[in-house]
Every structure is written in structure tokens, then in C-alpha cells.
Amino acid sequence: MKLIEDKGAPDFSGWTCPLPLVGYPTIVMGHGGGGKLGNELVEHLFLPAFRNRALENLGDAAVLDLPAGRLAMSTDSFVVQPLFFPGGSIGELAVNGTVNDLAVSGALPKFLSASFILEEGFPLAQLAAIVEAMARAAAAAGVQIVTGDTKVVERGHGDGCYITTAGIGVLREGIEVGPRRARAGDAILVSGTIGDHGMAIMSVREGLEFESQIRSDCAALNGMIAEVLDAAASPQGCAVHAMRDPTRGGLASTLNEIAQASGVGMAIDEARLPVRVEVQSACELLGLDPVYVANEGKAVFFVAAEAAERVLEVLRAHPLGRDAARIGQVTAEHKGMLVARTAMGANRVIPTQIGEQLPRIC
Numbered sequence: 001m002k003l004i005e006d007k008g009a010p011d012f013s014g015w016t017c018p019l020p021l022v023g024y025p026t027i028v029m030g031h032g033g034g035g036k037l038g039n040e041l042v043e044h045l046f047l048p049a050f051r052n053r054a055l056e057n058l059g060d061a062a063v064l065d066l067p068a069g070r071l072a073m074s075t076d077s078f079v080v081q082p083l084f085f086p087g088g089s090i091g092e093l094a095v096n097g098t099v100n101d102l103a104v105s106g107a108l109p110k111f112l113s114a115s116f117i118l119e120e121g122f123p124l125a126q127l128a129a130i131v132e133a134m135a136r137a138a139a140a141a142g143v144q145i146v147t148g149d150t151k152v153v154e155r156g157h158g159d160g161c162y163i164t165t166a167g168i169g170v171l172r173e174g175i176e177v178g179p180r181r182a183r184a185g186d187a188i189l190v191s192g193t194i195g196d197h198g199m200a201i202m203s204v205r206e207g208l209e210f211e212s213q214i215r216s217d218c219a220a221l222n223g224m225i226a227e228v229l230d231a232a233a234s235p236q237g238c239a240v241h242a243m244r245d246p247t248r249g250g251l252a253s254t255l256n257e258i259a260q261a262s263g264v265g266m267a268i269d270e271a272r273l274p275v276r277v278e279v280q281s282a283c284e285l286l287g288l289d290p291v292y293v294a295n296e297g298k299a300v301f302f303v304a305a306e307a308a309e310r311v312l313e314v315l316r317a318h319p320l321g322r323d324a325a326r327i328g329q330v331t332a333e334h335k336g337m338l339v340a341r342t343a344m345g346a347n348r349v350i351p352t353q354i355g356e357q358l359p360r361i362c
Contacts, residue, residue: 027122032152041150045128049135054111054146062146064111067170072107074098075166081360083126083160086200087216090163091133093296093362096220097247098167099141103222104243104299106177106229107169109141114148114165119158130161141220143167174238175229179261181241184332187308188266189301191224191315192217192323193274194251195293198358199282208285210278217297221245224318225299231314232307239307244300247362249353252291254300255338256352266338268328291340292353294361302330 030037047055054062076097083090094114102109114134118127138145196217203214225243232239242262246254251273255266275290283290297320303311308326315321338350 025124027118027120027124027127027152029120029152029154032118032150038150045131046148046150049131050114050138050145050148052144052146054144062111062113064146064168066110066168069173070171072102072105072169072171073166074101074105074169075164076101077162077164078362079159079162079360080201080362081159082201082204083130085204085216086213087197088218088296089130089133090161091130092137092218094163094165095134095137095141095143095145096218096296097362098165099143099220099222100245100296100299102167102169103220103225104177104245105169105171106175106243107171108226109143109167109169109222111168112138112143112145112165113167114145114163116148116150117158117162117164118150118152119160120152120155122158122160127161130163137220141222172229174233176238177240177242179242179244179258182258182262182264182302182330183241183304184264184330185305186241186302186330187305187326188255188268188328188330189303189308189312189315189324189326190246190251190274191221191299191301191321192297193276193279194246194295194298195275195279195283195290196298197296198250198293198361199279199288201294201361202286202288202358203282206286208282210281212278214276214278214282217295219297219320221297221299221320224315224320227318228301228311228314232303232311239304240301240311241304242302246295246298246300248294249357250290250292250294251300252289252338252350253352256336256350258300258302259338260336262330263335265331265334265336266328267331267333267341268338269341271341271343272325272327274323274325288357291350292357294358296362305329 099109200214200216244254259266315324
């Protein structure tokens with residue numbers, strides 16, 4: 001699959017469907033009925049793409065070998081529109097989103113499940129491209145998709161393709177991170193530019209064109225986070241106290257959530273926020289604030305002040321963290337609130353939004 005540069009639309013002209021699926025160029029109700037058509041979809045599409053020992057058994061549940069220790073589990077649903085966008089597709093989102101949720105919990109992601117809700121009439125070529133994207137993303141993240149399910153709804157009762165993934169990871173020994181563990185004095189670090197994913201989606205929806213195309217930051221962060229945790233570990237404990245991936249609601253929602261959970265305040269400097277010029281321009285055109293725009297390949301770290309520069313150095317040495325920045329600190333003041341220092345030297349409270357600013361973004 002290739003992307004058309006001006007719109008980020010997929011080109012399926014050269015795609016050839018594997019036999020015997022060529023008899024059905026689009027999804028029909030029978031693909032979700034548990035009969036021959038559904039079995040062919042599993043045998044000729046899902047199984048070749050995701051092949052691994054646990055999946056090959058095709059049982060009602062995957063039987064997994066896990067190392068001893070505590071487990072983390074996460075689940076998420078993906079309804080992004082459009083399904084394909086500059087920098088990725090719903091396939092990469094479905095894998096990377098769950099991988100990242102596990103990684104910021106301090107876990108090493110191991111296994112995923114994938115459930116597809118397909119609309120009757122959905123082109124099989126597009127489904128194949130999504131599945132192939134998921135397989136590539138899983139391989140890049142070092143995880144296996146070991147079980148799944150497919151359902152089909154009548155034409156007009158869905159929107160092409162929805163995906164739900166669940167993931168299991170093994171918590172690293174000696175690592176205790178969580179939303180309630182941020183402490184006054186911690187430095188707040190973000191691993192790169194904010195708002196890239198949300199504005200990539202909106203630029204396609206709104207037909208916005210810039211000198212430089214806005215691309216989603218969709219990526220699996222488990223490798224980068226593992227390096228950060230290695231660098232932050234010491235006999236006295238890990239210097240990283242909390243982590244979060246700022247997806248829906250963006251950076252502002254993440255900082256407000258951690259402030260409320262930990263009973264602390266958040267103070268950031270707007271001048272330090274890393275925002276791409278084209279993303280800032282798109283936000284201004286649409287009347288949006290980048291701090292509320294979704295990200296799919298960034299992490300926020302709450303780190304003991306004495307270790308902040310060391311962690312920042314590790315982040316910037318990683319390809320996914322080269323634009324990392326120290327944007328503020330955790331404070332004992334204004335508990336449960338996020339306060340930003342503006343370019344004019346004033347302070348403004350950044351609240352959690354009542355609703356979702358950008359629907360169908362992930």
C-alpha cells in the first residue's frame with residue numbers, strides 16, 4: 001500500500017486479494033456468521049498476517065506462556081475517521097494505542113487480542129491493508145496478536161471498520177509508576193511535539209493544505225520507555241514516578257488527570273511546549289488549542305528533579321524522543337489544577353474540557 005501525498009488516501013490499485021477471497025471483493029454478512037466465509041477470512045487473511053503459535057490453535061481462548069510476576073492489562077476501541085490518514089491508519093492505532101497504554105503503566109507489552117466490527121459492503125482490499133498494517137505494527141513493537149473476533153453489521157449500521165484491542169504485559173520488577181504517584185518538585189517532561197495526530201486527522205477532514213504535510217505521530221513507545229526506565233532506575237528506586245500517553249483530550253487533559261489523582265498542582269511554561277509550526281497554524285485556522293489535541297506517539301513523564309536532565313538526554317537520543325522537552329514542574333500549590341505561564345508573563349488555568357474537542361480522532 002502507498003499513500004497519495006496530497007490527501008494521505010490509500011491506493012489499492014495494485015492489491016491482489018488471496019484466493020478464495022477474490023469471490024467477495026467486499027464484506028458480506030456471511031463473513032461474520034461463523035460459517036465457511038468467516039473461516040476463510042481467518043484462514044486466508046488474519047492467520048497469515050498475525051501468525052504465531054498461540055493463534056494457530058484457533059481455540060476459543062489463547063493459551064499463553066508468561067514469566068512470573070505481576071501482569072498489566074489494558075483494552076481500547078478505535079473508531080477513527082478517516083480510516084487511513086497521513087502517517088498511519090486505524091490498524092497502527094489499534095496496536096500502538098494498547099501497547100502504549102501498557103508501556104506507560106511500567107509493563108513490557110507481550111500479547112494483544114483484536115476484535116473487528118465490519119460493515120457490510122466494506123472493501124476487502126481496505127480490510128487487508130488494515131490487517132497488514134496491524135501485523136507490521138505488532139512486529140515493530142515486539143508483541144503478538146494471539147486471539148480475535150470478527151462481527152459484521154448491516155450496511156448503514158456501521159462506518160466501515162471499528163477495532164477493539166486488549167493487551168497483556170508483564171510489569172517490570174522494582175518499577176512502581178502510576179497516576180497517584182506524582183510528587184511536588186517532580187519535573188514534567190514530554191517526549192516530543194504535541195498535537196500532531198489530531199491535526200493530521202483534521203487536516204484531511206477539513207481539506208487543509210500546508211507547505212509541509214501534517215503527519216500523525218502514531219508509534220509504539222515501549223522501546224523508548226524501557227530505555228527511560230533503565231536510566232531512571234537506582235538502588236533507591238525509580239526516578240520516574242508517573243507516565244501517561246496524552247491521547248484524547250491531549251496534554252491538558254493528561255496533566256489535569258494526574259494533578260487530581262495525585263493531589264498536586266501542575267505548572268507549565270507555554271513557551272517550552274514543543275509544537276510544530278504547521279500544527280500551530282492548523283490549530284489557529286480551526287480555533288483549537290494544541291494542548292487539547294490528541295497525540296498517538298508521545299508520552300509525558302513525571303520525574304524526580306535530580307534525574308530530569310538524565311532522562312531528557314535519554315529521550316533525545318531516541319528517534320521517537322528527539323524533540324523531548326522539559327515543560328514544567330509538579331507543585332504543592334493549586335492542587336488538582338493545571339496552570340500555564342503565558343508568553344505575556346501571566347498565568348492561566350487550563351481546565352479539563354467538558355466534552356471531546358475532536359471526535360473520532362482515535
